[in-house]
Amino acid sequence: xxxxxxxxxxxxxxxxxxxxxxxxxxxxxxxxxxxxxxxxxxxxxxxxxxxxxxxxxxxxxxxxxxxxxxxxxxxxxxxxxxxxxxxxxxxxxxxxxxxxxxxxxxxxxxxxxxxxxxxxxxxxxxxxxxxxxxxxxxxxxxxxxxxxxxxxxxxxxxxxxxxxxxxxxxxxxxxxxxxxxxxxxxxxxxxxxxxxxxxxxxxxxxxxxxxxxxxxxxxxxxxxxxxxxxxxxxxxxxxxxxxxxxxxxxxxxxxxxxxxxxxxxxxxxxxxxxxxxxxxxxxxxxxxxxxxxxxxxxxxxxxxxxxxxxxxxxxxxxxxxxxxxxxxxxxxxxxxxxxxxxxxxxxxxxxxxx
Amino acid sequence: xxxxxxxxxxxxxxxxxxxxxxxxxxxxxxxxxxxxxxxxxxxxxxxxxxxxxxxxxxxxxxxxxxxxxxxxxxxxxxxxxxxxxxxxxxxxxxxxxxxxxxxxxxxxxxxxxxxxxxxxxxxxxxxxxxxxxxxxxxxxxxxxxxxxxxxxxxxxxxxxxxxxxxxxxxxxxxxxxxxxxxxxxxxxxxxxxxxxxxxxxxxxxxxxxxxxxxxxxxxxxxxxxxxxxxxxxxxxxxxxxxxxxxxxxxxxxxxxxxxxxxxxxxxxxxxxxxxxxxxxxxxxxxxxxxxxxxxxxxxxxxxxxxxxxxxxxxxxxxxxxxxxxxxxxxxxxxxxxxxxxxxxxxxxxxxx
Numbered sequence: 001x002x003x004x005x006x007x008x009x010x011x012x013x014x015x016x017x018x019x020x021x022x023x024x025x026x027x028x029x030x031x032x033x034x035x036x037x038x039x040x041x042x043x044x045x046x047x048x049x050x051x052x053x054x055x056x057x058x059x060x061x062x063x064x065x066x067x068x069x070x071x072x073x074x075x076x077x078x079x080x081x082x083x084x085x086x087x088x089x090x091x092x093x094x095x096x097x098x099x100x101x102x103x104x105x106x107x108x109x110x111x112x113x114x115x116x117x118x119x120x121x122x123x124x125x126x127x128x129x130x131x132x133x134x135x136x137x138x139x140x141x142x143x144x145x146x147x148x149x150x151x152x153x154x155x156x157x158x159x160x161x162x163x164x165x166x167x168x169x170x171x172x173x174x175x176x177x178x179x180x181x182x183x184x185x186x187x188x189x190x191x192x193x194x195x196x197x198x199x200x201x202x203x204x205x206x207x208x209x210x211x212x213x214x215x216x217x218x219x220x221x222x223x224x225x226x227x228x229x230x231x232x233x234x235x236x237x238x239x240x241x242x243x244x245x246x247x248x249x250x251x252x253x254x255x256x257x258x259x260x261x262x263x264x265x266x267x268x269x270x271x272x273x274x275x276x277x278x279x280x281x282x283x284x285x286x287x288x289x290x291x292x293x294x295x296x297x298x299x300x301x302x303x304x305x306x307x308x309x310x311x312x313x314x315x316x317x318x319x320x321x322x323x324x325x326x327x328x329x330x331x332x333x334x335x336x337x338x339x340x341x342x343x344x345x346x347x348x349x350x351x352x353x354x
Numbered sequence: 355x356x357x358x359x360x361x362x363x364x365x366x367x368x369x370x371x372x373x374x375x376x377x378x379x380x381x382x383x384x385x386x387x388x389x390x391x392x393x394x395x396x397x398x399x400x401x402x403x404x405x406x407x408x409x410x411x412x413x414x415x416x417x418x419x420x421x422x423x424x425x426x427x428x429x430x431x432x433x434x435x436x437x438x439x440x441x442x443x444x445x446x447x448x449x450x451x452x453x454x455x456x457x458x459x460x461x462x463x464x465x466x467x468x469x470x471x472x473x474x475x476x477x478x479x480x481x482x483x484x485x486x487x488x489x490x491x492x493x494x495x496x497x498x499x500x501x502x503x504x505x506x507x508x509x510x511x512x513x514x515x516x517x518x519x520x521x522x523x524x525x526x527x528x529x530x531x532x533x534x535x536x537x538x539x540x541x542x543x544x545x546x547x548x549x550x551x552x553x554x555x556x557x558x559x560x561x562x563x564x565x566x567x568x569x570x571x572x573x574x575x576x577x578x579x580x581x582x583x584x585x586x587x588x589x590x591x592x593x594x595x596x597x598x599x600x601x602x603x604x605x606x607x608x609x610x611x612x613x614x615x616x617x618x619x620x621x622x623x624x625x626x627x628x629x630x631x632x633x634x635x636x637x638x639x640x641x642x643x644x645x646x647x648x649x650x651x652x653x654x655x656x657x658x659x660x661x662x663x664x665x666x667x668x669x670x671x672x673x674x675x676x677x678x679x680x681x682x683x684x685x686x687x688x689x690x691x692x693x694x695x696x697x698x699x700x701x702x703x704x705x706x
Contacts, residue, residue: 312417
């Protein structure tokens with residue numbers, strides 16, 4: 001198509017900025033009307049927002065409380081542990097980047113394993129041990145702020161994925177008990193709103209469990225379990241969609257070369273199914289991440305809960321707009337990062353190209 | 355296709371999950387719920403700290419400070435109870451609760467005591483199986499108007515436009531207050547409290563009504579708080595105080611006597627400043643209160659120097675009030691929350 005332009009240059013109004021403007025914004029009279037209208041609307045909104053952000057807003061509520069927004073009630077004296085964890089992750093990310101860029105095939109496995117080790121280390125570092133150790137225990141119950149939001153999001157994503165895959169396989173199983181259980185689990189969970197799941201995890205669980213056990217489950221842990229199981233049901237349906245898209249010939253071919261069923265599933269069917277479902281699964285993860293803000297309703301102080309809590313400070317009463325705008329920006333940045341990562345992954349695996 | 359080995363793996367993992375969720379609840383365990391409530395006090399003593407249900411977003415009463423710690427009027431009572439029981443005001447685990455979950459959280463034993471601006475009403479007292487311990491703050495629906503109007507009573511407000519939230523008891527109480535006096539007024543109704551405040555500040559109404567503590571919070575967010583007064587009129591009863599689960603009498607006793615002890619301390623002139631002198635006092639009430647003589651604390655099942663610890667940690671009732679609700683805080687006039695000796699409603703039962 002583009003090679004035609006090499007022969008003779010088109011008129012100036014057809015190319016460059018002018019051409020683009022004419023083609024995209026002022027093609028017809030109603031295009032022009034829409035363009036002018038939209039520009040007017042956007043300018044009014046932008047002017048209002050920037051005017052408020054630069055002159056009216058009391059950003060002091062955010063700067064004064066930045067520690068609370070980020071790590072909530074995590075004790076001041078222990079904040080070095082959070083920095084250390086961030087540092088560990090940064091180092092790991094750098095190493096991973098180098099290994100992948102230089103394509104050092106041998107180091108890849110080592111890097112993967114060290115990611116797992118570092119993640120576990122971080123959990124230990126942040127949660128701590130007993131009383132009289134260099135890293136005293138910081139109970140999950142007081143984790144709050146962005147730290148809690150990220151923790152709930154990451155744990156939910158990491159834990160719900162394998163459970164979801166197992167549920168999807170269970171639902172396609174020929175063993176009636178497993179099939180019925182998986183189907184019932186998925187359908188019941190999908191039939192209940194997340195709020196209800198959270199309320200059950202928070203208030204009903206202590207009624208079912210003896211006090212000796214429920215007393216030891218922190219409220220954060222209970223919410224984690226609730227959100228993970230909730231998300232797993234949706235992941236399961238996404239994965240099932242992927243499994244159904246794999247032609248039967250793939251299974252038969254796998255069997256024909258002598259692989260047993262486990263290997264057929266693990267080496268041939270699942271990789272293809274999951275690759276195809278990346279957009280749907282990442283969509284589910286982003287939605288899970290945003291849903292973590294619902295924990296405010298059961299009294300956990302995630303990023304949104306903190307935003308509400310600091311407006312109780314006598315000095316900053318009535319600064320709801322500022323704190324919610326700040327929380328919104330953080331959510332936007334983190335969600336965009338997630339979807340960017342998903343696009344990268346899709347590109348590398350060539351989804352939609354093969 | 356028969357992915358049998360996979361399904362077996364799935365079965366095992368899902369089974370384990372299910373077991374983890376459901377298994378530890380054999381039917382035999384469900385039998386004794388009443389002892390759980392009765393044994394609450396012992397549970398707290400064994401645990402070594404109290405779990406206090408509080409508000410996380412109410413100016414003056416309960417919120418997070420920039421260091422990430424809870425503070426406020428209600429929070430100080432959590433600290434006081436911890437100081438009385440354990441001699442350590444930090445022996446508290448704060449559990450922020452929202453309005454819909456606060457009473458269930460108490461019933462299920464998630465929290466030991468709820469101190470979260472909860473109005474003492476008959477329905478809640480009976481239907482929800484909870485017991486209030488005492489009243490720490492007499493709130494009530496009030497009226498805010500610009501100081502320039504010089505208004506003092508409802509009669510002064512004849513023909514005024516009043517901003518209120520719609521569909522709440524607030525709106526009903528407002529109508530009752532004016533109609534019972536045969537006065538004319540124009541209501542201007544909004545969905546949210548913040549909207550009524552904005553309308554009032556923009557001058558769209560002459561006065562604004564809400565609970566007095568709320569009005570004070572809204573006022574301190576205004577550009578010129580000093581130009582507005584909260585009138586000395588009250589349209590509803592909103593007694594707020596700490597509550598515990600039903601059937602938990604020993605624990606409830608501790609909570610109520612800590613509150614009354616703080617009130618008695620103010621009445622007897624015992625404050626965090628005068629504490630050391632007061633330990634030498636000859637006044638029998640003070641001597642009993644501070645555990646110099648008698649066995650007040652011991653008979654509650656807590657250390658006999660309980661009030662010494664409370665006063666040292668948070669001060670007496672008046673000091674707590676001034677700290678959060680006084681001129682430096684929300685600036686709510688004490689009004690009914692003045693001691694009974696000064697014409698208010700705050701009254702402690704006899705410490706003897």
